[in-house]
Amino acid sequence: MLSSVQNPRILLLHCRWSKPLHHHHRHYPKAIHAAAQAQAISTSSPTSQIQIIQKSIHSREKTARQFAEEFINRLRLTEPHVKSFLHVSETVLNEADEIDRKIDRNEDVGPLAGVLVAVKDNICTADMPSTAGSKILENYRPPFDATAVRKLKESGAIIVGKTNLDEFGMGSTTEGSAYQVTANPWNLECVPGGSSGGSAAAVSARQCVVSLGSDTGGSVRQPASFCGVVGLKPTYGRVSRFGLVAYASSLDVIGCFGSSVADAGILLQSVCGHDKLDATSSKREVIDFTSQFVAKDYLESQPLKGLRVGVIRETLGDGVDQEVVLSIRGAISHMEELGCIVTEVSLPSFSLGLPAYYVLASSESSSNLSRYDGIRYGNQIVSDELSSLYGGSRANGLGPEVKRRILMGTYALSAGYYDAYYKRAQQVRTVVQKSFKAALDEHDILISPAAPSAAYKIGEKKNDPLAMYAGDIMTVNVNLAGLPALVLPCGFVQNGLPVGVQMIGAAFDEEKLLRVGHIFEQTLQGRLAQHLHLLINEMNVDPSISDRRLRRPQGCTPMMKSRHYTIEEWDTKPIRKIPSLVDLCVQKAVDNVRYLGDVGETDFHLLERFLPHCTVEQLMHIEDSTEDRDLSPVTDKLWKNFYVLQFGANSTNVVVERMKEKRVSFKWRQLYEAKVKDNEEAQQKSFERIKQLYKKENAKKQSRQVQLCTKVPPSTNKRGFWGGGPSSNIGNTKSGIMKKAKLEFLNSREVKNLSAMKKTNFQNNQRVSPIIKKPSHFPGKSSSTPSSSKFSTATSTARRF
């Protein structure tokens, strides 16, 4: 089952078009491109964007401003669809300039210089609003930066904006925000997960390099899984919570998102450490996580040899989507190939963690959120009595889910119930902590899915709190135990949405998690790239074979073999029509052809399948963006098609014959562009001529009487030539003159040409606009593509001009 172990990011680099909103009319930064290309050839592994940016700006290959502009432009284009930001900074480019100036002066700029970081809106920033997604804090500007934000700034990072979240972090879909619903960049109809959905979607749509989130019960890891990015929840106490809007203080941690494990690790490195403003922050010395991110080429054949991996049995049972289970099994078999010793481990208290978590989180939130009374900050209602001012401001400012949790927490903490709920939940926490500790004594890391399903549709679980709470089963126990966990993409479900695997480590052992995660993601890519190439080659021989091959088990362990069919079995079994991975990729590309830029090293066979869906402008943009690579083997045919459609078959034949005659050959794109240019020049000339004639006519008219205009023919007559043209707006007197002039031109050849030209122009304009629409302009069957013979006559007339 290849698709089950497919790392979503293979699509980013190997076939970079897969991410729908990745880049629109922008090139990948050259350095990123070059590095990505090098990677694509050897491994196709996700690269550290932070490292690339550092290298480029220090070698002055590219400026911080150039990087910032690329991200900001992409942000502007994608934000109307994704809606991941509640506030976008206006000073990003100035800050980037400042970094460039510092580099010019050889000053120290810090390890995150020029890196655009998005920050979840429940983390305080003094220079931007911090609303925590709640109306009660609308427009609230904290008087201080959170410690994590301060550290980011000290490291040279540029805060690009504040990302959307479920109000106060209470939710698993980001639909609970009081301001907007964020969409999953992989499928805009799906939720990005939550509560840090905005931060995950922003990284996934490449609106920023990395982002900060917060994780109380899985709020970093579940959205990371849904959005196909890397999410890191550090050990409780690793990162200072000072400035993090408190939800459940015994569980909250600030976490990191990145598009590679290395990025998440580098981000953690710069925000972690003891802070005297947070008594729960650990005084442990922070070791350097970042030095261990070795390139894939330096790895041994079994780089994780001897690593003891425990698969949590309870996380792969009933209630977990089978496709998710398959992805995780695929990830497990990959880890075995890397030399890990994989065994199952049972945590019987696992399912108790969920109610215990919700008791603790609700109780603590009812206490923590009592500060929002509308007196010292936040929205206040008008009232003549204090307690109704409290009640009204809170009723007005807090959303329904927040109110419910406060009420549940108030109930659990009421006199007489404390022992039954809060204390019991704390006892369960002890059990969970001990069971994890024992399991981690036996194993180096534990493995589970990050969520029981892939992303679901927006609105699907909105009215069923228990269904939404159940989605947190995979993650809450880790918060109860305070352990670090890393989520990284490991596969897909059939509808093309990513699945993440969760790796849980011992307390304060982020180093091991990051090392294992890095090796996992680097090697998974390489192996799959090989498979994909193999498949693409086969596809051209016989599609049915590749179809079967796609679903053949890859490197299964004996434990899992029973779940799979062998290739012989497939021959006899009725094959369910499942789109192959390649089909999914191609479909994604076709759907999002408008966002394509640099196609990198994407295989020609793949290009052949989706490039025909481009319009002229899109194809031109793709070719121009793709550096150091000639796409003409695929695109030449397409350009010929365009030529035929635009200028007619006759004109095309003439060109072909002329080339034969003179024994030269041109690329069809050059021919097309030359022809368009010719036409434009001819147009220009004819317009100028007509303009002069108008001038002459005007001069004549001014000396005559205006009454002449009574001789104008019925207006229907001229419609045929002028349509809704510019002249129809001119005032009465003036239009009289114009009409007269027009009349005279009716008989002249120029006017005929002009009307033809106008048509050309009109149709050309039509062809530019569809970029923003759904790309339905497949040249072969398009209805709006000009193809009438009239058109070609018009242009050939123009050429004679």
Add this chain to the structure above:
Amino acid sequence: MGSRALLVLAPAFLSESILLNHISRTGFHQLLTQNEKRVRVRGRNYSIHSNLERPDVTRLAETARISLSPQEAEEFAPKIQQVVDWFGQLQDVDLQSIEPAIRADTEAGSFREDSPETFENRDAIIAAVPSYEAPYIKVPKVLNKD
């Protein structure tokens, strides 16, 4: 206490029968759906239905200082009841002699010295106050006439 923790980690068949006898091997799904039934059937000392009152949303809202409209209270009640019932499964677990954990063990421990410091950005704090009349934060009258 230590031995209890070891039991948790014993093979599934052992721990299931001894410590958490209601949890099936694969878990949470069944737990969610069957919980209510189970709580009623067993009727143990801990059962919420025997000695804990059901949540009264209006009273809770008063305690939490959230003015709820009657419609809202009506809408919230079943949802809160549903979740509180679901919390009830905690009553069914034998947790005697297990210490409650306040939070994850952070090894942090020590508090900073309690010494006053001047906060630099005082103006920003005051700017955030919705109703301010220097040097006071203004609120409506605190005492009722009656």
